[in-house]
Amino acid sequence: MQHTPFHANPEFVSSRFEYGTRRNTGNTLVDPNARSVQNPSKQKKSRREREEERRLKREEQACGDSRPRLSAAQSAAMVRTIRSMNKIGSPALFSQLLLFSQTQPRGRPLVHLPSSPYNDDRMQQSRIAELLQPYLGPQDGARLPPDALDHISTYIDLLLRWNARVNLTAIRNEEEIVTRHFGESFFAARHLFPLHSSTSPAVKEADGPPHAAPPIDEVTVADLGSGAGFPGIPLKLWAPEISLTLIESNHKKAAFLREVARALTLTDINIQNARAESLPSASFQLVTLRAVERFQSILPVAASLSAPHGRLALLIGEAQLTQAHATLPALIWSEPIPIPGSHSRIMAIADTSSTAMRVPKV
Numbered sequence: 001m002q003h004t005p006f007h008a009n010p011e012f013v014s015s016r017f018e019y020g021t022r023r024n025t026g027n028t029l030v031d032p033n034a035r036s037v038q039n040p041s042k043q044k045k046s047r048r049e050r051e052e053e054r055r056l057k058r059e060e061q062a063c064g065d066s067r068p069r070l071s072a073a074q075s076a077a078m079v080r081t082i083r084s085m086n087k088i089g090s091p092a093l094f095s096q097l098l099l100f101s102q103t104q105p106r107g108r109p110l111v112h113l114p115s116s117p118y119n120d121d122r123m124q125q126s127r128i129a130e131l132l133q134p135y136l137g138p139q140d141g142a143r144l145p146p147d148a149l150d151h152i153s154t155y156i157d158l159l160l161r162w163n164a165r166v167n168l169t170a171i172r173n174e175e176e177i178v179t180r181h182f183g184e185s186f187f188a189a190r191h192l193f194p195l196h197s198s199t200s201p202a203v204k205e206a207d208g209p210p211h212a213a214p215p216i217d218e219v220t221v222a223d224l225g226s227g228a229g230f231p232g233i234p235l236k237l238w239a240p241e242i243s244l245t246l247i248e249s250n251h252k253k254a255a256f257l258r259e260v261a262r263a264l265t266l267t268d269i270n271i272q273n274a275r276a277e278s279l280p281s282a283s284f285q286l287v288t289l290r291a292v293e294r295f296q297s298i299l300p301v302a303a304s305l306s307a308p309h310g311r312l313a314l315l316i317g318e319a320q321l322t323q324a325h326a327t328l329p330a331l332i333w334s335e336p337i338p339i340p341g342s343h344s345r346i347m348a349i350a351d352t353s354s355t356a357m358r359v360p361k362v
Contacts, residue, residue: 122157123174125149128182131175134340135183136190143190148237151264152182158260159228166252168228184290184339185231188315188347189238191337192286217241222284224276224302225292229257231315232288236266245270245284282307290315299327306352314348315339321348 045053128149136144156177162168171177193216219242223232226246236244246269248254254273261269272279276298287306292298295316306312312331314324321336332351339345 131178135187185234193239220284221286285310310352312350
């Protein structure tokens with residue numbers, strides 16, 4: 001008689017399969033021809049997952065047990081902190097820190113986040129105040145808001161970070177940035193919005209008495225070709241009541257200006273990522289211009305944006321003053337004011353009164 005091995009007996013194999021299925025799937029019979037159902041918790045992990053688990057385990061063992069641990073509440077607090085840093089810091093820094101925090105398993109050493117997303121070796125506020133003193137005058141330093149120096153320090157750090165990717169300024173030295181950018185801008189603010197004055201300076205008509213200027217909280221200011229934000233943003237720090245519009249056609253520079261506005265929590269500020277020619281005429285009481293390309297062709301555009309009884313303020317070199325007078329002969333020009341610390345830089349202010357000939361757009 002021929003004997004059939006037990007493992008080749010179909011009945012034995014079927015009963016064995018059914019018994020195993022009942023044991024592993026809760027006494028549920030499954031078609032013997034179907035693939036067996038595995039417990040998801042016991043499914044085979046990929047090679048990458050196994051290697052990652054071993055790496056994390058080695059790191060946890062190397063850290064020891066004496067260091068503080070990262071609890072679930074601390075992990076959530078870390079993510080909230082990093083997300084708040086994204087509002088004022090570098091997006092790349094935020095992405096890296098958020099990815100790091102989300103991959104930290106419980107039991108890992110507590111990660112100590114910095115108190116600020118900026119460098120700890122930022123420029124000292126006392127040094128900034130010292131460098132600005134020649135531009136602010138002996139008494140005007142008290143006009144700066146209490147948090148202005150901290151804003152300037154944050155502004156400088158943002159400028160240096162963004163300048164590595166976007167061509168915002170050719171100046172890389174922090175102290176030169178304070179003197180040449182902030183100093184010149186605050187010098188202009190000091191003359192455009194004098195200390196202890198609730199209104200902007202009176203505007204003189206061509207043939208008549210000075211015209212009363214509107215209160216400073218009703219003054220609209222446009223910084224044409226704002227670039228890195230000078231002199232527009234320092235004007236806002238000096239006189240927070242003004243309504244400021246920064247006009248910048250370059251998309252990357254406009255993105256930087258928005259980042260600065262968020263970091264400094266500035267209000268009543270508008271960044272126009274457009275060409276100045278596309279904006280409505282006679283829209284602003286004050287138009288500023290500094291370090292722009294195509295200076296001669298942009299002057300008529302700047303004058304057209306100024307409202308009647310408004311002002312046009314230029315921060316330029318002495319050689320450009322003759323060009324400005326020749327391009328805009330109908331405006332009423334005041335005596336140029338030399339800028340401290342410079343041999344050739346001046347501030348020229350023109351009155352765009354209603355009796356003066358309006359300059360059409362070009």
